[in-house]
Amino acid sequence: xxxxxxxxxxxxxxxxxxxxxxxxxxxxxxxKKEATPGGLIPILIPLIVIIFMMFFISKRYKDVxxxxxxxxxxxxxxxxxxxxxxxxxxxxWLLAISWFEPFFARTLFGVEKLDASQTVGGAIxxxxxxxxxxxxxxxxxxxxx
Amino acid sequence: xxxxxxxxRAKYDLTQEDLAKKVGVRRETIVYLEQNxxxxxxxxxxxxAKALKTTIDELFDFRD
Numbered sequence: 001x002x003x004x005x006x007x008x009x010x011x012x013x014x015x016x017x018x019x020x021x022x023x024x025x026x027x028x029x030x031x032k033k034e035a036t037p038g039g040l041i042p043i044l045i046p047l048i049v050i051i052f053m054m055f056f057i058s059k060r061y062k063d064v065x066x067x068x069x070x071x072x073x074x075x076x077x078x079x080x081x082x083x084x085x086x087x088x089x090x091x092x093w094l095l096a097i098s099w100f101e102p103f104f105a106r107t108l109f110g111v112e113k114l115d116a117s118q119t120v121g122g123a124i125x126x127x128x129x130x131x132x133x134x135x136x137x138x139x140x141x142x143x144x145x
Numbered sequence: 146x147x148x149x150x151x152x153x154r155a156k157y158d159l160t161q162e163d164l165a166k167k168v169g170v171r172r173e174t175i176v177y178l179e180q181n182x183x184x185x186x187x188x189x190x191x192x193x194a195k196a197l198k199t200t201i202d203e204l205f206d207f208r209d
Contacts, residue, residue: 063171066162072170073186074177139173144183 004070008060015053022046044125052132077144082134086127089134093126147206151179153197167196 022043029043060070097104097119104122105114114122138144154164161175168175170189177183178193185193194201 067166068162068171069169072174073189074174074183075171141182 004064007070008057008064011053011060012057015050015057018046018053019050022050045121045128048125048128048132052135074144075139078135078138081138081144082131085134085138086130089130090123090127093130094123097123097126146184147181148178149204149206150175150193150197153199153204154179157197159197164193164196168192 026043063070101114101119102112105111105118150164154161159167161179162172165172165175168189169192174183174185174189178185190201190205194204197204
């Protein structure tokens with residue numbers, strides 16, 4: 001019980017720090033119009049994580065309050081299957097980024113080529129999105145290996 | 146794999162939450178178990194049977 005509370009506090013603290021860092025980055029990029037590496041893409045990754053974490057924390061907070069465990073064998077299996085599936089899809093996503101890089105560069109950033117931070121940011125964003133989609137899918141679907 | 150968890154749970158007037166707490170799992174796990182959407186590990190099956198004062202054979206039907 002105490003271990004669950006400590007875990008939840010740590011997760012919440014990490015999420016708040018991420019939110020603060022994203023807000024600061026957004027302030028620099030949008031309000032002060034300072035040149036930020038990778039444009040606004042680096043905000044996308046933390047935003048996805050923050051949205052997911054808000055759902056996760058609110059659900060787990062209720063559970064910890066009621067004395068339920070934060071994770072069990074089924075929730076661990078869901079994460080494992082979601083991780084495996086998102087890893088497979090991420091391979092194709094990385095291939096797509098490398099093949100269609102000029103298209104992404106022109107449509108998203110209006111440049112001829114993506115720089116390293118934009119490419120990496122796009123790759124990680126895609127992997128994060130795939131993971132969350134698969135996490136929801138396996139959690140709701142029920143049937144696990 | 147079908148099971149009679151809901152039947153035994155009703156017999157002892159336990160909610161899904163009560164059973165989940167007794168067994169040490171999340172409520173969703175009990176929900177999916179009762180809906181036959183999740184196959185428990187042997188350890189979990191044993192814990193659920195113990196909590197419902199029965200045996201694994203009585204609780205779970207392994208026929209396809």
